[in-house]
Amino acid sequence: MSGALTGRRVLYTGASGGLGHQTTLDFLAAGAEVFAIDRDHSKNARLLEDTPPGAAERLHLLEMDLTDQPALEAKLAEITAERPIDVVLNNAAIYPSKPFEDYAMEELRAVHQVNVESALICTRAALPGMRAQGWGRIVNVTSITLSGGWENLAPYVQSKGALLGLTRAWAREFGKWGITCNAIAPGAFPTDAEKIHPDPEGYVKFVMDHQSVKRRGTPHDIAATILFLASDGAGFISGQTIAVDGGWIMH
Template sequence: MNSPSAVAGAVAQGRLAGRRVLYTGASGGLGHQTTLDMLAEGAEVFALDRDHSKNASLLADTPEAQAARLHLLEIDLADVAGLRATLARITADKPLDVVINNAAIYPSKPFEEFTLEEHRTVHAVNVEAALICMAAALPGMRAQGWGRVINVTSITLTGGWENLTPYVQSKGALLGLTRAWAREFGKWGITVNAIAPGAFPTDAEKIHPDPEGYVKFVMDHQAVKRRGTPHDIAAAILFLASEGAGFITGQNIAVDGGWNMT
């Protein structure tokens, strides 16, 4: 097991002190708060997101004492060559300790209206980028005998939503990767788990034509009668990224207020 390395900026304290984290989709609705919480727990975060305005918002919300540990990398994850070059720079001198595959696109329309190219575009961002990130991180994790990988899946895998075929398919692929990687990488001290968020009030909900009706739909299905917050997702991710989760692997943990109970 590696000992936490020194990082730039203020002396870091917390569960992730000294850990180097790669986080895709880090500036989005759920990623924004998780990134801030990881910085507060002492992590050095390499935040990959293509949305300039969201990146600016994340930077503005980052406390000055923690800003040196946040590396905002504006990149389109579908750009394979650019992504590989970025990852090579990140891992050139030090290994990554944690990889969070969170970035996703979610076009919505009936299955018959999707072209094969549109399916491929969703797969490129939602799945292939995770493959590339894992390929870059694995050698360092294996060498140090420690690693945490967290894939963000979705409640939509339970089958309650229409018009999201490429997205649901991609999340199913991530769940398959979670289980395959957990089995294969466990011998090197690397755990691989998935988080399945429920219905959170983020930009993703804007695809629904009846917002009030959708909120009622959510509340009717949840056992916990409140909307989820980004802090709820952050808490689960922080735990799975920590030393304390070292005997948990290959799991898909629903963070959904008790919507799906398996």
């Protein structure tokens, strides 16, 4: 994929996290300019350290809290005033885990704000430029938890369901302007998200028992799928969800 996305401007939320880190590096390797939004200072520092010197000028680290929506909107207006954003990757998410009745309404709203409303704001900011140039790619990161196999994740699953609905609605509405919108549903990857499980060894066994591919997924597996969906080669694919899960959920 080297050079395949040269000149493309990518907006990526959650860009320094467990799955975002490698994808950001792969986008840079493909020639893209990446506006990487993440609030975690230590992860941002590691991403910057891992960025090759020749690509550093194309990486713009935006250390922002997505719950500060006025600040997000102002920054996006500044970015899009220069040139259009070509690719939007709505990836940022928080994932508290506890029984549904234990969540306060404020906690439920916080998950929706980060996981869904940030996607609304980023997509709305990029849309005019994509429409004007007749080309755009939107990739929403959902989850295989939508299959119903997990408990104590109600607000997270709800938010991913909203992103799935938006994927299909945006694909239908934006297609006439040369804009595609697709979703990827990652399976169980060994990231910080797994730390919510009280029995790590038991969880790994659970994962391997359910996958048809008997190895753990890597960030490269996610990155390869996202880069494909962001490319010219995926121009006739829209409104779809690709499960990157080692053959766990099959449709």
